[in-house]
Structure formats: C-alpha cells, structure tokens
Amino acid sequence: MRVTADTALAEYAAAVMPWLLRDPVRNNQLLTLLQSRLDGVVLPESELLMLRVVDEGGAVAAVAVRPPPFAMLLSDLPDEAVPPLAAHLAGGGQRVTRFTGPPEQTGRLAAALAGRAGGRASMLAAYRMFEICEVSPPAGVTGRPREAAGADRDQLVAWSAAFQREALADHPRTDPAAPIDGRLALGGLLWVWEAGGEPVAMTAMTAPAAGVVRINLVYTPPRRRANGYASALVAAVSRAALAAGLRPVLFTDLANPTSNKIYQAIGYRPVQDTGMWEVG
Template identity: 40%
Template sequence: MASVAPDWHLTRDLEVFLDCAGGFLRSEPALHTVQLTVTDALARQGSAAYGPKPPHFAWLTDRDGAVWATALRTPPYELNLTATAPEAADALAARLSEAGHALPGVNGPADTAAAFATAWERRTGATAQLTTNQRLYRLGTLTPPDPAPPGRARLATGDDHALVAQWHAEFSTATGGRPMRDPGRWAEGRIAHGGITFWETPDSTPVSMAGALPKVAGQIRIAPVYTPPALRGHGYAAAVTAAVSRAAQAAGADEVLLFTDLANPTSNALYQRIGYRPVRDFAVHTFRT
C-alpha cells in the first residue's frame, strides 16, 4: 500500500459518497460486498431502508486524491470499515470521536477492525470486546448435495410473509441479538425482489430458507441461511443454499459470496462442501461505555 496521508472526509449525503468513493468500492466487489449492498439499498429505498436515523459515510484519500478506504454506518448498526492501515484507522477514530459520534461497534477485516477498536478505546474511554469472528467465502465450483433431500426449492411469495418474518427474527436471535430492523418490513422487502428461497418437503412444507441480495458490481451475497433447530440435520440448508447459489450464477453474478460465523464449524464445513472457498476473515468488536 502506498504512503497514505490519513485525510478522512465525512458526509451524510449518499450521492456525494458514491461520487467520490463508488469507483473504489466497485474495484474489489467481494471485499466491499457489505458497503456495496448497503449503498445499493439506500439508493433504491432511501434512508428508511435501515432505520429512521440518517446514515453516515466516510472515505480516505491520499495526497493525490485517490481513495484508499471507506466507512459507513446505518444506525443502529456498527460502523463498517474497509481494509486500511492502523494509522488510518486511528485517524478515523479521532475524526469520529471529535465529531461526537457514539458508535456501538465496528465491523471489518479482522486486522483493521482490531486497530480501529484499539484506537476507539484510547480516544473515548469505551471498552471494546471482540464479539464475532467471520469468514467471507466466494463460490468456486458449485457442488450441490447428492443426493439432495426430498423436496424442492421455490421462491417465497407474499403468502409466506409471516413465516419469512418469523424466521428472520429467529435467525437474528440465534446469531446474537434481537432484529435490528422490523422483521415484517424486512420480509416485505426481500420477498418483493425475489430475495428469499425456501426448501420445502414433498408435501409443500417449508423447512429451510436462504436469502440473496440484489446484484451489485457483479456480486451477489447469500444471506441469511436459516433452518429451525428442530429441522436441522437433514441437509435442507445445503440444498437451499445450493439452489440460491445456482440462481445467482444464472442471474449473471461474477461472484457469489457469503459470510459465516467462525464459531459455527457446521456451517463453515457445509458451505465448503458445496463449493465455497475462503476469501478473508472479518471481525465485529462491540463498544461499551
């Protein structure tokens, strides 16, 4: 990485942010998948896509004006930060703390997130705790389970709204907390763009679901994947994830991506069996005052 003068620019204007940093985000779609999908949703749906409070954006430029890193936050979510040097992470912590930002945490590449968390502790007196280790995977050669469990994949429709909302709430609880967004509105939005697929048994009972975000910069990210606890162990998650992955490829995605929690060896092994390969490790640090 070239020598960077840590000059962070802050804005609440999505158009300004994308005009300045959109090219940088699209330069590495896999590594920037979160910010690409978040800004796409904000562009299509407005700030209400994530909550009532306005989002915040930041980008780092060098002395020649080239963008080297970006950050965004859609309250109440954590700050999302792309890879950057420790001194640049420290400079961003300084800018945000001086501007009075109260952050619940940071999410980003593991080394960058750790550097920002350390800087935030030093500058604000908050306590940072590593709460989640994640791994980003990219689909290589898709290898669907053979044999597949009995049943088939199908897109969720408006008639499935209540179940999709329920399973989203259960997924959020199972992965560490309450839903940040209203489950009903989340379900409505996902169903509207064909973003939820069920695996259903031969008697048409849904037993697992997988989501897919809209294609942005050639990448589609699979999220979430959920099977109710009583229905696990039958291969439903692998089957529905393979079906959604195949659909993403058919939709023209250059890269099909997903995140896993490294604390869950079952899901990590499952995705690798069907063709996903590691790209980079990420981490979430939570801040407490």
C-alpha cells in the same frame, strides 16, 4: 490524510463506490449497504454516518459507514488512515462503539479509540467470507427449491424473527419483516425449500452489487433440521446465481463449526476474514 463526512447519500456513493468497485467481492457489504439505499430497497437512515478517509490529493484511501444502530462497517484501512479516523470518531457527535472490518486493521482502530477514551478494545466475533464457483449439491435431500411468494410472507417473517434471535443474538433487534418484504417486492431474492407440500427452510440473497450477491437469512426451524434442507437450498440458489452470471458469496460465524462445514461441502471457498470489535 484527512476524514470527510458526507451528508448526502448520492454524493457519498458517487465518491466512494468507484473505489469500492475495484474489489467488488471483498467490498460487497459496503457496496450492498449503499446500493440498497440508493435503490430504495432500504430506507436511508437519518443518522447514516458516511465517512471517507482521503489522501492529500483527495483520493479515497478508506471507507467507513455506520447504519444506526449497527456496527460501523470498514473497508481496508491503511496504517496511516487509522489516526485521523480515530480522531474524527473521538471528536464526532455520533458515538460509535462497534466496528466490523478486516480483523487486524479494525483492531488497530478500536485500540486507538480505546486509548483516547481510557477504555479497552475487545473482539466480539470473527467471521469468514466465502465465494463459490462450482456447486456440489448434497445428495438424497427430499423436496425441491422454489422462489418464495406472497403467500409465504407471514411464515417467513416469523422465521426471520427466529433467525435474529438465534444467529444475531448480540446484534440490535430490527423489524423482522423488512428483509422479507423488501426481497418479495423485488422478486428473485427470497427462496424456500419445499418438502411434503410445505416450506421447510428459507434463504435469501442481496440484490446484485457489481455482479456479486450475498447469500444470507439461511434458516431451518428446529424440528426440520438434520435433513439437509438448508444445504440443498443454498446449493440451489447458488447454482441459480452462477447461471445468471453472478458471483455468490456468504459469511459464516467462525464460532459455528456446522455452518463452516456445510457451506464448504457444497463448494464455498474462503476469501477473507472479518472481525467485530467493541470499544468500551
């Protein structure tokens, strides 16, 4: 096997997306990453690292993309793909130290890189992907869901920044307005729960990629918590996505028992685990 590094997003996407589309749920993060940049929802980074591992016949065997400054996102990695990918990364010009993908496979890659550099590989976080097919909304939650509007923008940007500080403390900081402005521009991707005439919680979903949408940016300000707003909002948005013929998924941090509990209570079921590894 060998590693090919692409520099043109359109060419790379054309080469790897048919392979990723064989399992659009498990590969949703990679598909969304590429599709959002193809569609202009996210501006392609000048140093976007796009790799594919191919077999002797040129067929794709694994996909690896790193949108700086974040971790490299990995597809399933067959054992024979690990050595050439580790060798390429060790000798490449862009230093990559964090990787997210299937836990054991990603761990093997991190260990191979650490061995080459004389360092160590450590797992930083564990996540779980869930999918929902039938929604069981929580009962007795006051208020209603509605699509976010331009008038909500400043409040939601502030909540986006708070979400980063709280839920993504170990991740690089990004412009908190970007996920809000991008979704508001597209429409239908950003929602709030309204109670007492004002927004009290928010959530978002990614633009559909092969019929799959990912629920994220779930946030309730501290003084509004313990009222069921986030659960009710995620349930409502998930139901709307299912009604539109889409497949909603989401990720939870396995270190957060609350999120794992509330999403399963409304009908989300586990699909796969993901690990973030660091080489240092």
